[in-house]
Amino acid sequence: MTPLLDVADLAVHFPVFRGPLRRKAGTVRAVDGVSLQVFRGETLALVGESGCGKSTLARAVLRLQEPSAGQLRFEGQDLLRLDRRAMKAARRRMRMVFQDPHASLNPRLRAGEIVGEAFDIHGCTRRERDAGVAELLTLVGLGPEHAARFPHEFSGGQRQRIGIARALALHPSLVVCDEPVSALDVSVQAQIVNLLMELQERLGLSYLFISHDLHLVEFIADRVAVMYLGRIVETAPIQSLYAAPLHPYTQALLAASPSIDPDRRHQHVVPDGEVPSPLSPPSGCAFHPRCPFAIANCRAEMPPLLTLAPGHDVRCWRAGEWAAAPQRAAIPVGS
Amino acid sequence: MGTARYIARRLIFSACLILGVSVILFAMINAIGNPIEILLAERPGMTDEVIESVSRYYGLDGSVTDRYFTWLWAILRFDFGTSIIYNQPVSEMLVTYGLETLKIQIPAILIALVVSVLISVMAATRQYSRLDFGVIAGAMLGHSLPGFFIGILLILVFSYWLGILPSYGAYSTRNMLMNSTLIDGLWHMVLPVGMLVFFNTATLTLLMRSSLVEVLRQDFITAARASGLPERRVVFGHALRNAFIPVLTYLGILFGVMLGTAPVTETVFTWPGLGALYIMAIQQLDYPLIMGETMIITFMLVGATLLTDIAYVAIDPRIRLA
Structure with a gap:
């Protein structure tokens, strides 16, 4: 099965200039050789700490940020080779939901104009637009009567519904959700997540779902990709990731995530130190300075992405050990 | 409503x-x-x-x-009495001299607005580029230099050295340019309007550029791009409209203080406007004239503020009508 979205060795590097003469002082490798696939109808969650390059990756996937290297295939097309017109056509099919619904809606436009803009851009008639807007607003749990209101007249949850309606205009196949609920009240988060899942079922959408909330991810995602310092360190189907995380970073993330289930309480293993600067990432495996299991080889060489189970890839020199004897993993997780 | x-x-x-x-x-x-x-x-x-x-x-x-x-x-009843020095009705003088002032101030503000929008868009869409830094430096300089300095510089270059533009007055007293009052008037307007455009553009550009830079970073701009909206329409449609509020405030002030800054411009270019008249009235203690002009300036300031407040409501739906 060909994936809907196929990202191969994607990199986004930002040059950094310093000093009065603005000499190039280095490169921030925000995204550094990421490969991932999103299949039709599935949700791939992308998790990681803030600053690990999740949002940059999301932008690069939609070509809102031009990648420095790599390949990007969407619905069989090579996105990076499309001319302006073909790219515009592709944008109908891949849309985005933003984190902060207060910043992502133009305060000067009415809800109907915000949701309907895509119809105007892609040459629909006024009648098509008005019908589409009414349908979309109903679809996300608002009503056609809301079209005439301005964003400031809505609550946070309602605004995010407008943001989702905007993303669903003109039947996209892929929706990139960049932390779509993390700016909302907890009580509203569940409503929005349920809405997203319901819409996925009804419309056959695929989500690239960016989040740092592992409980939420467990609930919504089919597969998870864990990102650390611009690279994917582990990709796995949801059950195997939560049951047997193989990368020490994933283990630490899961351990750090609080649980109300007493059976799932476990020792908190917070990785030592800070996330290293992506301007000068550590040698070898970027996680080795914080990793309790680091060996000499980790410092020297970047581990390759190893496939240890069907669909379960991990980038760790000692992954074989954890896979062979998960009970010996020093951090008891989930059992 | x-x-x-x-x-x-x-x-x-x-x-x-x-x-x-x-x-x-x-x-x-x-x-x-x-x-x-x-x-x-x-x-x-x-x-x-x-x-x-x-x-x-x-x-x-x-x-x-x-x-x-x-x-x-x-x-x-628009009766400000009779000028002691000029022995004319003050109301008539305010109209005659006021029109001369508006003749250079209004075009200057409008031209500055258009020019600064274009410059700000160029700079803000290329933030931190050489062009952007150049625009900031130029606008800072223009904003900091006293207006009369620019005026004197313009006179030096265009009137004294090149000899192509008149340095004073609103009309030629004889030998009208091309025998046309209109062309002659426009010809005299170039330097004073130029000075005001320079000054106003600098300040407006500083404001508009920073406001635009801020708006262009917002998610709804990315959202518009993600929907496939061409960049030109993203900038001029979505961004500029939102970046305009601080500029509108300044425009309101600018129209209001127009008469407050007029004395400088009109003294440098010996322009027969309200500013020059005000200075004259104060020097000679022509109290009906002083009072008339002060009231007119008050009217202008209050009127401009009122219009700005109303314009806010029109331009920004978030502003509450409280």
Whole structure:
């Protein structure tokens, strides 16, 4: 099965200039050789700490940020080779939901104009637009009567519904959700997540779902990709990731995530130190300075992405050990 | 809707403001002393009788409150009295000189607005580029240099060295350019308008660029791009409209203080406008003229503020009509 979205060795590097003469002082490798696939109808969650390059990756996937290297295939097309017109056509099919619904809606436009803009851009008639807007607003749990209101007249949850309606205009196949609920009240988060899942079922959408909330991810995602310092360190189907995380970073993330289930309480293993600067990432495996299991080889060489189970890839020199004897993993997780 | 009520409230507030200014103005002018005594002080042999009759002629007898209400009633009918020095009705002078002032100020503000929008868009869409830094530096310089300095520089270059533009006045007294009043008038406008455009563009660009940079970073701009909207429409449609609020505030102030800065421009270019007239009136203690001009400046300022407040409501739906 060909994936809907196929990202191969994607990199986004930002040059950094310093000093009065603005000499190039280095490169921030925000995204550094990421490969991932999103299949039709599935949700791939992308998790990681803030600053690990999740949002940059999301932008690069939609070509809102031009990648420095790599390949990007969407619905069989090579996105990076499309001319302006073909790219515009592709944008109908891949849309985005933003984190902060207060910043992502133009305060000067009415809800109907915000949701309907895509119809105007892609040459629909006024009648098509008005019908589409009414349908979309109903679809996300608002009503056609809301079209005439301005964003400031809505609550946070309602605004995010407008943001989702905007993303669903003109039947996209892929929706990139960049932390779509993390700016909302907890009580509203569940409503929005349920809405997203319901819409996925009804419309056959695929989500690239960016989040740092592992409980939420467990609930919504089919597969998870864990990102650390611009690279994917582990990709796995949801059950195997939560049951047997193989990368020490994933283990630490899961351990750090609080649980109300007493059976799932476990020792908190917070990785030592800070996330290293992506301007000068550590040698070898970027996680080795914080990793309790680091060996000499980790410092020297970047581990390759190893496939240890069907669909379960991990980038760790000692992954074989954890896979062979998960009970010996020093951090008891989930059992 | 609440809009009408809002405007009505603003109107009443503005009227109170103007009334307050008129009281303070009248009190201050009175504090200077009886102008007749001051004017006639250097002429010995003036008897009290003469002073009294002249005072009566100019309406300066009677109590202060009586005179205030007489004056207030008069200015409500656009009658500012007669200029002591020029011996002309002040209202007529305000119109004649006012039109000359507006003739250079209005085009200058409009041209500056268009130019600064274009420059700001170029700079803000290329943030931190050489062009952007150049624009910031230029705008800072233009904003910091005193206006008269630019004016004198313009006169030096275009009138003195190149000799292609007139350095003073609004019209040629003889030998009209191409025998046309219109062309001759425009020809005289170039330098004063140029100076004001330079000055206004600098400040407007500083404001608009930073405002645009801020708006362009917002998610709804990315959202518009993600929907496939062409960049030009992203910038001019979504970004500019949102970046315009601080600029609108400044535009309101600019229209209001137009008459406050006019004395400088009109002195440099010997322009026959309200600014030059104001200086003259103050120097010669032509109190009907001073009071008339002060009231006109107040009207302009309050009017501009009122229009700005109303424009906010039109441009930004978030502003509450409270």
